[in-house]
Amino acid sequence: MKVILLQNIKGFGQIGDVKNVSDGHARNFLFPRKLAKIATENTLKEVAILSSKREAMALKNQETAEKAVAILASTSLEFKKKAGPTGTLFSSVTRHEIAHELTKRSGMKIETEMIDIGPSTGSGQAEHGEHIKHIGEHAVTVDLTNGLKADVKVSIKNEQN
Numbered sequence: 001m002k003v004i005l006l007q008n009i010k011g012f013g014q015i016g017d018v019k020n021v022s023d024g025h026a027r028n029f030l031f032p033r034k035l036a037k038i039a040t041e042n043t044l045k046e047v048a049i050l051s052s053k054r055e056a057m058a059l060k061n062q063e064t065a066e067k068a069v070a071i072l073a074s075t076s077l078e079f080k081k082k083a084g085p086t087g088t089l090f091s092s093v094t095r096h097e098i099a100h101e102l103t104k105r106s107g108m109k110i111e112t113e114m115i116d117i118g119p120s121t122g123s124g125q126a127e128h129g130e131h132i133k134h135i136g137e138h139a140v141t142v143d144l145t146n147g148l149k150a151d152v153k154v155s156i157k158n159e160q161n
Contacts, residue, residue, distance in 0.1 A: 001038065002038070003018070003019055003021055003026050003030060003036040004017070004036060004038075004044070004046070004047055005018075005019060006034060006035055006037060007034075007035050009035060015050050015053060015057075016047050016050030018047065061145060062146060064107075064108050067107070068107065068108040069144060069148050069149070071105065071107070072105075072106055072142055072152055073150050073151070075105055075153075076152065076153040077098065077102070077152065077154045077155065078157065079093050079155070079156050079157070080157050080158070080159040081135075083134075083159075087134050088133060088134055089132070089133055089135065092131035092132055092133045093132040093156055094130065094131040095112040095130055095131065098115055098140060098154060099114070099115055102115075102142060102152065108144070114143050115142055116141040116143065117130070117131070117132060117140055118139035118141060132154065132156060134156070135156045137154070138153075138154045140152045140153075140154050
């Protein structure tokens, strides 16, 4: 069955795409959630309208991302966490915490998948992954959209009680 997507579906398609799907998938998933409708002659004419809507949305997202890159380029975050005598944190700083802080500062929704935690520069221990485990300076890259990236400095300091 041919359907026209009415909303963006991650990993499947974008607004206005004409997709060939099974009847069951269309009836049980796409139609009840108003994600798609049957592709007929009349609805195919609507594809042009939906495509222009998608282009406008992409342009708006690009402009927002460019503004966010300008803001994030001059941003440095500081977290205070309890650490042991060797500088190892008792509770690590996660990509989720970094994304939350960057979302507040940039005005754009920063997802955890956009964040790449680079090697640390303060403790001498290189690490890439989901979280930061040592005090010091850390390089974090935020990959926004269409190759727009911003480097953010994250400083982790020992919380003194």
